[in-house]
Amino acid sequence: MSSLFTEEICLSKRHEEIVSQRLMLLQQMENKFGDQNTEKVSQLQAAETAFQRNLSLLKDIEAAEKSLQSKIRPHPPPEVVSLETRYWASVEKYIPKWEPFLLRQAPYPIGVEHQNEAENTILNEA
Template sequence: MTSFFTQEIRLSKRHEEIVSQRLMLLQQMESKFGDQNKEKASQIQAAETAFKRNLSLLKDIEAAEKSLQTRIQPLPLPEVVSLETLYWASVEECIPKWEQFLLGRAPYPIGVENQNEA
């Protein structure tokens, strides 16, 4: 009977050790889980900050690109503008002469060589 009693005491102590180890492990797990949550929240915050920074940089780059585009394409020289204006005026002047020919309703306009004869 004494052996059962001593065995019972030994098992009870062992049970207490196991329960205390379990409690300690649970506390460590809770602490680690809390640390992981804090780290995850910190990473999310860092990602949001990086996203905002990248968006701001992208807007700055687009503004710089637009500014450079206006610098690259300077206004044409007045002589070039004058020549372009004269060219388009002569084209508009010749359109009525060529319109009927291009529609297939008339022969070549006067002053233009017939390509079929050539």
């Protein structure tokens, strides 16, 4: 009987050792999990800060690019702007006549007999 009692005591001590090791491991796991969460939060904050910094840098680069482009290509003189405006107005006027030809749905819109008329129209508009 005493051997059973001794064995019971040994098993009880062993059980207490295992339970204390388990508690210690659980505590370590909780600490590690807390450290991982803290690290994740820190990484997310660093990523957000980097993202905002990159956006700011991108805006600065775009602003600098626009500034440089405006310096490279100065505004054209008023005569050129006027010519360009009249040119596009003329193009828009003749698009309906030329569109079927350009889409290969009709023959050349200005025949030989109308060519002088078209030239006169263009010269009169200029």
